[in-house]
Amino acid sequence: MPPFDSEFFGGSDRLEMAADTLFGLVGKLDELAPGFADLAHVRAAFAIDGVYTPDWSSSLKGASEVVLLPRVAGG
Amino acid sequence: MNAPAEKKLFRLVGTRPIRPDGIEKVTGKAIYGPDFVAPNMLQGAILRSPHPHARIRGIDTSKAEVLPGVKAIVTGADFPELDSAMVAGGEAPANIKYMARKCMATDKVVFDGHPVAAVAATSATIAEAAIQLIEVDYEVLPHVIDIEDALRPDAPILHDDLFTQGLPELPTTPSNAAMRVEVRRGDAARALSEAAAVFSGRFTLRPVHQGYIEPHACVASWHADGQAQIWCSTQGHFTVRALTAGILGMEIADIRVVPLEIGGGFGGKTTVYLEPVAVLLSRKAGRPVRLAMKRDDVFRATGPAPGAVIDIRLGAGADGTISGAEVEFKYTGGGFPGAHEVYAGLHCTMSYYNVPDAHIVGWNVLSNIPTVHAYRAPGAPQVNFAVESAMDELARRLGIDPIDIRLRNIARPGDTGGMGMPHGAIGYAETLEAAKAHPHYSAPLGPNQARGVACGSWGNYGGPSTAAVSVAEDGSILVTEGNPDIGGSRASMAIMAAETLGIAYEKVRVVVADTSSIGYSMGTGGSRTTFATGKAVIQAAEAVIAILRERAAKQWNVAAGEVQWGGGEAVHGDRRLSLGQIAAASGTTGGPISAQAAIDPHDYLPGFGVHICDTEVDRETGQVSIVRYTALQDVGRAIHADYVEGQIQGGAVQGIGWALNEAYVYNQAGLLDNPGFLDYRMPVASDMPMIDAVMIEVPNPAHPYGVKGVGETPIVPPLAAVANAVSGAIGIRMCDLPITPDRVYGLLLAAE
């Protein structure tokens, strides 16, 4: 989950956790690193098993990997 | 690629009709930012800091206030106190506190040209005179401009409450390094130690400006009920609305932003500089206020793109396979934190090569220049210059053709990208193969000429867009969208709507609506508009078709499911009803016909370009001329071919300018020394050859017509393409931009 790992998660670039949706996942990450959720709302993007998923209510059932990415601005 | 059989899939997609807004723009009728006039309008002027770094001890506006004709004066004290908070109004989130201070200084100025006060008066002359009467008591502070200077332990610190983000532990001393980002995969150090060839180098670039010809301008009118209207030239009027509301503490729906025609942006008009100030002036004066920049204001105080210092180590095996990479890039951030170029830099560093072992670190470093802002593929060209220069060196050292070494490492669909995501339907290899087969690549070279090749990519974007399609009573079509047309997008929207509806292009008219007249649309940027807003237009058109089939079914008294749509007509057996006939009957079949689509697509795909550049070097003077240039790009599929080629050509020439001549030059006092088009040398027509733009069409399966964004990618390859050509011509690696004649001359002299 570069580059958020060093900023929020003590350098861990992989975390194992269970959650039903991205909302749930962000909540759990925020418990690990308070402040992450606020930031994620404006700065983070998620991909579930390789597919960008802007809708955080999307189900994580059956998903094996969620990639956390910074949102990139264009010109 | 450009197979004729595939072209026949579409009637209009890929053709070159005349743009709907064309006549207004070739006759001088189109109204751009500086052209708009509101009744009873006042003229504004902004007082800007003459110092790069100073504390404001006090501002005395009393003399200006009594000047006849002055109607309002605004300083930082008139802005609401804001806490740090991220606002997601633009395409990238922005810290609203810094955004406000960029528009108007409060306690400190942090760059030459930083606004400190503004005046509205009955004429521009009076407004200009009034700002001269404002007395600012500055405590001048030591300043710092360059990246390495700003990182020194004894450097002047811009913000004593700013601590480097992104470090494992939050530091305890303030720093000009606002942000550190990092990606590490595999073991780059080990991979490099085992490589057959390793190139190590340091590359530097100066800040450059977007260089749009239209200076920023707006008119704001505040109404006594607390609502405001803004007319301005912007890439994103919804962004202007969100940021102005955030800065001034207003409700978003209380601000209506009307987008005027925009005279270029290239990323530079995805933020606010003037609008919140104009609204405050209007609120004080009770009349509409125009604020417009002069050219030197644009250069001194609006976003340049970051300069950079980039250290790279790139290793490859004897067959040219990249084994490992270590890249550390430091980008200038300007006066305030928040620049996003470092993230894009991470994304873009070798994103199109398979490099399993890599360690990439990026820094955003503040200094006393304007807060950097997005410029076409923001953050990508700088690091790509280093990467593609290093690739060129590895090819040379290993004796491999420059395109072959890139083909050996190029990512293909299904390969895992650097951020852990699998690549989709990318056309990287196809584009490289086309470059290799292009006649330019094997054409003979003249004396003192050499050829450079470089690749480049940009991730592109999708994001939120709203579009409405309405059927007029006679069957003509109105498309309403929320994206300012910066380079022909009305034409693309009309083509996609007409293609979908099965009607003539000329039957469709396109309107870019204000923020109160269409739903939210992210700005025109990120190479997203033809993709995302195009998808919204297509979906709205499809919804209209569903209504048209129902209406025809009603007239025929059959089930809607039995009615087909084709060729612009409803079809049921032998019966036909044209769009015009259905529209004419709408009054008796259920009323007006229209549909809206509000979407947030993220199934975009990146763009990829390969540029071939021939340069000729005058070894006595160091003068470099571009003698031939070819730019090939995977465009997905071109909707309007002229404007796709135009994006490729324009982006390439911007990149050539960046490579050869463009640079911010600050003097010893920290003041911008070249704030005009004479000494900020953008390419002129006589500097350039024709730019052969070659469209490679590897469609995006997630878009009905295969669109991939095209606007940003073409500025990424030219820096290295030019530098590689010059390096080949004189046998010295060009590590520093711009490649000015005196720099080339100096290198040749030193080599003798």
Place this chain on the structure above:
Amino acid sequence: MSSPAYHAPETIEQAVALLAGDTGARPLAGGTDIIVQMRSGRSAPSAIVDLKRIAGIGGVRPLPGGGFAIGATMPCTSLKDDAALAAAWPGVVEAANLIGSVQVRNRATLAGNLCNASPAADSVPALVAAGATCLVAGPHGERVVPVADIPAGPGRTSLAPGEFVVEIRLPPQAGADAYLRATPRTEMDIAVVGVGASLALNADGICTAARIAVGAVAPTVLLVGDAGAALVGTRLDAAALERMADAVRAACRPIDDKRGTAEYRTAMAGVLAGRVVKIALERAGSKA
């Protein structure tokens, strides 16, 4: 915020009276420098004296005995349209037609380029190499001054209050001239270095006179006497050209600025001097 007065006199005498009567008044010919300076606040004249309505000041006329008088308000592009002038002094005409763009040159004038007193003015090295003079009108009458004596330093001239340049006079052409400059862009640029050369050859191809002038390497344009002297009496062989270039480099006293380093300017002065003399030689040879 006071706006300057605007006058459009119809005679030289009226113009002199207006300029002499107001020390803050400035003459306006093409306006391509002064209007920019006024706008940026670098110049705030109390009055503008537009010279363009003065009869006979906007054209070129042949001088008795050869040579040309170029009126103060004649735009640079018009110089090209005068076939005799362009044939006799191609270097001067080319130099004037490197300034800015076509739009700028349709307004800009030789007299304005001279009196703006920029060390980098393109036309001035060519005029100095040509040995041009100018007719200056003022409260104490008219005088003829070498062009080289007008600039006194960056932005300063030797003109007395009330004086202005009425015309620029080129002598009869005894050989040929040329001008070259170094700029990063092909057009729309300011000379990093500019070099003008004017040569005369005898029937045997021996150089009988040579004037080399260099711009943007000192506060004013330099006439490098040693450089001309290095050529006189030679056939402009490689050795003579090298001695000439050495003399040019030795005379340079440039500064580092945003447009180029001192080192680069000096080096380019030598390179361009060599090239420009070759062009002038070719032109002189083809005439002989």
Place this chain on the structure above:
Amino acid sequence: MSKLLVSTSVNGDPQQFLCDPDTTLLDALREEMGLTGSKEGCGSGDCGACTVMLDGRMVCSCLVLAPEVEGRQVTTIEGVAEGSRLHPIQRKFLEHGALQCGFCTPGFIVAAKALLDRNPDPSESEVRYWLAGNLCRCTGYDKIVRAVLDAAAELRQDRRAVA
């Protein structure tokens, strides 16, 4: 600070306007006459977006003082088309997609017309040098140069047809 009354001809029509002595022609056109087709990109003669014809010569209207045009003929982009009929250069700009944002376009069209009025058969290099005073940041000039060359060819055809 008294205003000057200037009488001139703009696009063939008599015009009178009031201005300060140091008002530029560009500001007078835009602010006094409402002719906003001429654009200000720089205000210093470096971009050509304000190009107009003054007595048949193209100039940067930001480098002309408004009082200077007393009694003279000014033609702006608004005067290039004949009524609703586009000039061939305007049409060729549209056909070639030679504009993106369109802000520099009026200046380019006035300048291109000045070239073709004078030189009906310019080379690519002549077009590029003539237009070097007009900055375009969007197109890289390629399609602009092609549009001008194509317009020149068409105008030559038209002339032959008339002759």
